[in-house]
Amino acid sequence: MLSVDISKFLRADGPDKVTGSGRYSADISLTGMAHAKFLYAGVASARITTLDTAAAKAIPGVFAVLTQADVPDIRFGSVADRYLFAKDVVRFEGEVVAAVAAVDADTAQRAVDAIVFEYDALPVVNDIEAALEPDAPLVHEDWESYSARRIVMDRNIASQTILTLGDADAALADADLVIEGRYIADASHAAPIEPRGVVAQWEGDKVTIWTSSQVPFQARDGVCETLELPTNRVRIIVPHLGGGFGGKCGFHYEAHIAALARAARRPVRLVFSRREEFLAPDRRREGMIVELTTGLRSDGTIAARKARILLDYGAYSSDATFFPHMAAMHALGPYKIDNVYAESSAVYTNRQPSGSVRAPTAPQACWALETHTDELAAAVGMDPVAFRRLNGVDTGASGVSGQVFDAIGLQECITLATEDVGYGDVLPGDEAIGVAIGWWPSFPGASGAYVKLDSDGKGVIVTGAQECGTGAVMTLPYLVANELGMQPEDFELVYQDTSAAPYDVGATGSQTLLNNGIATIEASYQIASRLREIAASMLEAEADDIVLENGHAHVDGSPDTAIPIARLARRANHTGMLIGKGARIAPPDPKTSISAIGDQGVSSFAGPQFSCHAVRVKLDRDTGVARVLAVSAAHDSGTIVNPIGAAGQVEGGVLMGIGQALTERTEYDDKGRQVNPALLDYKLQTFADAPPISVQFVEVFTPDMGPHGAKAIAEAPNVATAAAISNALGKLVGLPMRELPMTSERVWRAIQAVGS
């Protein structure tokens, strides 16, 4: 598909990362640099009575101690419900109350300990259902004064979306069979391998901030908003990023450290411990309660579905205001249903704020829906795969929001995944196969890049895009080389620097290659046409007849008279240079016919991706310990531009899904504090646990979306795995799973419940 050979994709950042020569934020060390430590609330809900920093400031070696009194009095966040530092009250244990910069980390910690911080405890809102009671304490007393704009808020409801298509109540009344289910998912974490680091240095009135961010432009905008600076005086640079999974999306501590560096009059560095990485950032996969009611006709088709969803929003708004809408779309699912109603609410609690973690809301909502779907199939006496084939969307069908789908490959995904896993084979009594389908949108959006060729014919791609480890940015040289008849190695990347490159949303929403790929290709077109003009004048031909190939230009049909691109480039310096620029302009969203109150813009799935995951699971019935033996994952993500990169995304998404299914959860005590903010007891899957994962793509060319007909890829693989595992366990236990994660003890208790 590309004329460049991408079958042996070599990442330009690979050697740095593999050999250890790469630099991450925590590796940055500047002359005279001070070290930062934060004072955290340590309590989930309280009114501050004393906050006295005098003793801390008096410690030798302490350069600055800041609280909200020392920074602009600005509220920020999507509904402007928070300050940089706690003001008057604290609303979750990881809220930053004060920050210290000192000569070394130990001194900074001593100063933190010397801050006098006293408070009166307030009631803790720790349960999303109790939070909706009329007499429940309010997490934000002032919620009515917030700038909700298009967001529906009501007391502890931070954001609510209500979706209506057709008449669900009437259709349920007419249905032959009505099935209800309630599913509860615990909160979890992104848990990137690199705890974040932030370094800030002022030069005059300009600040440079090195930070572990997935979204440098958003981080910059957060600094500008909270410290009242214009964008051109704040430069964000991201050194290598040690993973993110959404946990490093948004604006976090860049402004705190910039403010500290200004006050300390020297560069300041913050490096998080693993514990801080768990407790403090406003990023966590939210806990969720999903109640589903589905009406079936006797032929097995779905007549109607109602969903009631509650999401644990945490104490403040990060980017999670769209979660209720997105969760509702996933609880309704990639099915043909004409009558739907969903009421979905994100509920303020005195817990760490929730925010986008890879495919936000989808793994939990898909788990609930797909567990429910196996129950539906059983109720009408159908095989669960046949039930999904019958009810799942296909090309030309209308989905739950009334969106009519262009060419899509969900049905082929079901075929490929189930055949590959051996669905229907006779298995040992302690094994079963579970199947689930999922979907996820692509997010076309603003994104820019420059490309230049210098006089020796070597190129540089200057992109606003951020590499979070997926290899999306590392794919750009292949796209550019493909347009220019050159090799990927001919290009270096300048990236993750807000002052060097044009805007990009960041490594969020699987949008990097989708959007920046378009921008870089557009930039290379401009260079290609300049090269053709120069070659045309040298070869006395028409520019349109010039072919760029193998590092040379020649007239179509006369490959023997070829001019090296390096020679053209040398010439170009005197005739206007080889500089290209590109910017993605997003196409309009596909039409829908659903009504949305509290519309957060995700009823329509642009470039919708579909997947089917089929898993073979073995269960030790004596202990409830489950093990995934094999996973077959089939995806429609449009054209696959980079097969190695795309397969890596699916493998990683599946493994993360296994963790969500079986072992990953964040537990809270009755005071709203995390019980397990550490990797020993927050159990990620390890390589020793990884089963064979077979990846297949249904390549449906998708126009007007990503480069060469691609859709997005990075989040979709994280949607359906937990659901498929749930369905395998449901078969083995004889009861549908109702709680996520499906820990060994929970599974064992379900087995006991069946037995008694």
Place this chain on the structure above:
Amino acid sequence: MTFTLASSLEEALDAVAAGATPIAGGTDLVVAARGGRTPLPESLVAIDRIPGLDTVTTHEGGLRLGATVSHATIASHPDIVRYFAGLADGSALVGSPATRNVGTIGGNVMNASPAMDTGAPLVVLGASVELASVAGTRVVTVDDLWTAPGVTSASSDELCTAVLLPAQPENSASAYVRLEYRRAMEIAVVGAATRVVLDGDGAVTSVDLALTAVAPTILRVTALDVAGSSIAAAADAAREAASMQATPISDIRASDSYRRHTVGIMAGRAVEAAAGRAAGEQISVPVNRAFGIGAPA
């Protein structure tokens, strides 16, 4: 803070006599300090480079494991795998390859965690530790060593210099299994080790049973009288006795009732594995992988 790199046992004994804390692999000590649980001691003496302290030698018909023998060595040492398989089972489950290469038997034993993976196997194998100080050397059975979570009967000026494994009875073998939620970087939710002695006809002569992570210290199960019974009956008895005698707590990893149930399951499986080995069956180390406890082989 002082850090002494001991190049001889004498040097190390002098250092601990002067108040230094020994550090071997550091996989407990450093991790605990960084996790904020126990501050790093003011004075440390590294014992991992003392010549000869990391060797496995024969001793009174059994084996003597120097204190700094690593888990990786134990898990693959032919004599340990052959005659003391339960201990190899335990060491093979510790952490990750990196943890096993660095972590030592002396550190595991002296750290005295109730969840330690070599503890239950050492109990059923009748192991002792050799404790040395500038004043001399004494030998203490592991049952007498562990007194409370993280506490041993050794005094602060004593170093563990070796773990002693006595010769095992004829027709006997051992095994250790643990409940784990994942296959690496795990801590025992519960675990059980047994040594099974068979008579010439394949019936059971005796079963020793010890349990991991269900009491303040490794728990030796008592009054397990199974002489003459079949292996299946002995496994049943072990299951029942383990669940009865365990005194587990509830925490983030498991509830007390789940621990009480699963420790019985582990005990039964350990008996089956040890009996199989005693009967000459090849069951590879660790039993967890061979048996598929939380994970098929």
